[in-house]
Amino acid sequence: MTISETARWLMERNNFLVLTHKRPDGDTLGSAAGLVRGLNRAGKTAYILFNPEATARYTTYVEKHWAPDGFVPSCIVAVDTASKELFPATGTDYHNRVDLCIDHHPSNTNYAGLTCLDTGKSSCGEIIYALLLALNGGLDAEAATSLYVAVSTDTGCFAFANTTADTLRTAAALVDAGAPIGELNRELFRKKAKSRVLLEAMITASMEFYFDGAVAIAVITRGMLDKTGAGENELDDVASIPGAIEEVVAGITIRELAGGEVKVSVRTTPLVNANDLCARFGGGGHAMAAGFSLYAPVDEVKKRLLDALSGIFPLSAAQ
Amino acid sequence: MTISETARWLMERNNFLVLTHKRPDGDTLGSAAGLVRGLNRAGKTAYILFNPEATARYTTYVEKHWAPDGFVPSCIVAVDTASKELFPATGTDYHNRVDLCIDHHPSNTNYAGLTCLDTGKSSCGEIIYALLLALNGGLDAEAATSLYVAVSTDTGCFAFANTTADTLRTAAALVDAGAPIGELNRELFRKKAKSRVLLEAMITASMEFYFDGAVAIAVITRGMLDKTGAGENELDDVASIPGAIEEVVAGITIRELAGGEVKVSVRTTPLVNANDLCARFGGGGHAMAAGFSLYAPVDEVKKRLLDALSGIFPLSAAQ
Missing domain, CATH: 3.10.310.30 (Diaminopimelate Epimerase; Chain A, domain 1)
Structure with a gap:
């Protein structure tokens, strides 16, 4: 599906549960948090399925969006997850009922009902950015921050071979929308334990x-x-x-x-x-x-x- | 001077010698090479004063522009050099006759006849990029490559606190103009002996x-x-x-x-x-x-x- 088809599909539905992959990185968690925030701003109920392997490095950006106990989703959306084997333990129940997968991996197994795949993008976060512009809610500082985490970590702060001119333009737009680049870069790339x-x-x-x-x-x-x-x-x-x-x-x-x-x-x-x-x-x-x-x-x-x-x-x- | 004033000043003159600073980094050398290439494309004669401290990491980008023996410049332009004490040994003769200094350092001592200073820019390369757009010759892949070297090295591949949304947009435009980002990032940031x-x-x-x-x-x-x-x-x-x-x-x-x-x-x-x-x-x-x-x-x-x-x-x- 294209970005605009995916946006339309999302706008016609509600009660989303967003799944991330096991050993979650900045891209899957940042993409999930950005998507949920964008859906919320478009008037939708949306949560991220708790990922027990999320590390302290990224929990700041996602924990407020963990699905509460008893939440019954209508739609299951997976982000940055190329196959259903990559879901964390908490995702077992959803293996065969993922409605939509948004991903950038060429190895995507097409396991979901619908797939929005763009292998030309550096990161899933870059796809979610385009998607949020197509949703009604637009992009605020919180979503921009989550998506900056996604894009910057998946590109090694724009040094990896997957970085394109579009990646840099997306990052610039995220900074304009309020992602605190100085603070995020220090936290994610310059500080070493x-x-x-x-x-x-x-x-x-x-x-x-x-x-x-x-x-x-x-x-x-x-x-x-x-x-x-x-x-x-x-x-x-x-x-x-x-x-x-x-x-x-x-x-x-x-x-x-x-x-x-x-x-x-x-x-x-x-x-x-x-x-x-x-x-x-x-x-x-x-x-x-x-x-x-x-x-x-x-x-x-x-x-x-x-x-x-x-x-x-x-x-x-x-x- | 503003960018457009500086561009006009350059277009009215010819035979430029561009000076870089001692212990030269990617910004001073990349800026010099980008400026010289831009001036050449605008029909001007321009060279870089040989800098004996230029390291193997950067000579590829500048060596073809070293001023030949006997070149008699009409205009001396310094890039990324905050004070005349920072010129290399080869620049001694020019200490008191720099016509134009293009720089981004707040510590600039205003030693040149004219100064185009923008302390809000991450790098001198970001200023030269804007300048080249205002010159008649525009930006080709060679100039874009030199300026990508300047901007990316002065920002630690966009990780340092001086990186702004404009920096990222400039980098995107340089990639669009032909800077081979994958190769350059590998060479400058990912490769280690x-x-x-x-x-x-x-x-x-x-x-x-x-x-x-x-x-x-x-x-x-x-x-x-x-x-x-x-x-x-x-x-x-x-x-x-x-x-x-x-x-x-x-x-x-x-x-x-x-x-x-x-x-x-x-x-x-x-x-x-x-x-x-x-x-x-x-x-x-x-x-x-x-x-x-x-x-x-x-x-x-x-x-x-x-x-x-x-x-x-x-x-x-x-x-």
């Missing part, structure tokens, strides 16, 4: 290089989190650490989760398709940023990744 | 915290440089590493030089005067960034620094 700085150093020190340095793999163990005192809040964007090295064309982080699960994040240059690589492991995402989860020991995951990568780097042997 | 990344991790891991975490001291040994392969190029701004931690009010690096000399760099918040601290060791600098050198073992230097700091932090004991 000691535990985060120490964790980054450990992640960097753990890196192993393969294929003549073209692939860097870092492991984030539970021990590292214990030792540095880093919590979920300090894990934001750690996946970008190995890929920041100039020679690296595929930067991979393997993170130990609870219960034997590992989360793999892949960041690439245009030379390697991250989505294709992760699809082999049942995951997905974007061409230059994708991921997957597995229940397997770290060493086995590493071996399987290197096997898959050896098809992409056939000319060099793994070191 | 492997040796630098490994060195940063080692420096961070070496940090010791004192006075309830308010002071962080990192040691950069010659062994770390040998082990990571980091050279002078990779030591840029390493002094800022300990001070980036949010709780730290004095971040100190002690670097081993050849022959038993150590170089100490101090970065502080406004709570501690770095210049006063370094003056006790025969050094100096600015209130929030200063340094000194000594011939002494690292441990002795650390002890003497902690003694000096205990006068500033009298309420906590060194840990």
Whole structure:
């Protein structure tokens, strides 16, 4: 559906419950908060389904919109969520009854009744911004702030490859509408907790290089989190650490989760398709940023990744 | 002078020599290259005065515009340079004959014949962008690229407090005009040499915290440089590493030089005067960034620094 079709669909309905994805980032939470605020201003009742994994970094922007106990929604809307497997535990009941999905991931599985997908947008927040302009309520400072969180975090403060001229124009419009850019940038990008700085150093020190340095793999163990005192809040964007090295064309982080699960994040240059690589492991995402989860020991995951990568780097042997 | 007055002044003249400041950053060099390209497109002869301190990071954008031997300028224009003391060694001859200064620093000393100053702009590049629109030649991809370098580096990729909605709109317009944002952001902000990344991790891991975490001291040994392969190029701004931690009010690096000399760099918040601290060791600098050198073992230097700091932090004991 186009933006205007989606806006019309929303305006014809009421009592919305907005779903975010598990391990929620700034884009899914900021998009949800912006959409709910926009719907409220258009005279609608709308809430965000409580996401138990929302971190302190983002709860400020969303907690006032958590759905109250007993709220019975008429419409279920998912934001920034490419497949129904990505809903948090609280979203299980809604797996097969998502009415509308608003997303920017090329890997979107088309699981919802209706889908408003624009893979050319940096972030779901950029789509919600366009949508709010098409709703009757317009954009106030609160919605602009939530959407600035969404757009700025998903683009690494406009430094990632997904940033376009439109992204910058959207951000400018959000600032004009009242998003306090100085405060938000300090909070989201310039301030670093000691535990985060120490964790980054450990992640960097753990890196192993393969294929003549073209692939860097870092492991984030539970021990590292214990030792540095880093919590979920300090894990934001750690996946970008190995890929920041100039020679690296595929930067991979393997993170130990609870219960034997590992989360793999892949960041690439245009030379390697991250989505294709992760699809082999049942995951997905974007061409230059994708991921997957597995229940397997770290060493086995590493071996399987290197096997898959050896098809992409056939000319060099793994070191 | 306003933008349109400045544009008119430039259009009425020819044979421009553009001066940049010493220890040149992306803003002064990008602004100079953008201005020269804009003047060229408006049919003017214009060059940049060679700046011997320009680093590899920026020479790509400026070197083609260095003034050839024997060029005799009719007009001297300085960009992003607040006072004539800030010109590089090559600019000595021009100290008292700058016809026009284009700048955004509130500290501008009004040393030029005419001044186009806008302290509300994030960067000098943002002013040059407006100026180029007012010149006859308009903006092409080359000028847009140079100005994107200027604006993005002076705002830390739009994360610093000087970033405004206008800054973001200017950046969007530069991207529309052909600045290759993905490539430039990777080059300027996302790419780090492997040796630098490994060195940063080692420096961070070496940090010791004192006075309830308010002071962080990192040691950069010659062994770390040998082990990571980091050279002078990779030591840029390493002094800022300990001070980036949010709780730290004095971040100190002690670097081993050849022959038993150590170089100490101090970065502080406004709570501690770095210049006063370094003056006790025969050094100096600015209130929030200063340094000194000594011939002494690292441990002795650390002890003497902690003694000096205990006068500033009298309420906590060194840990």
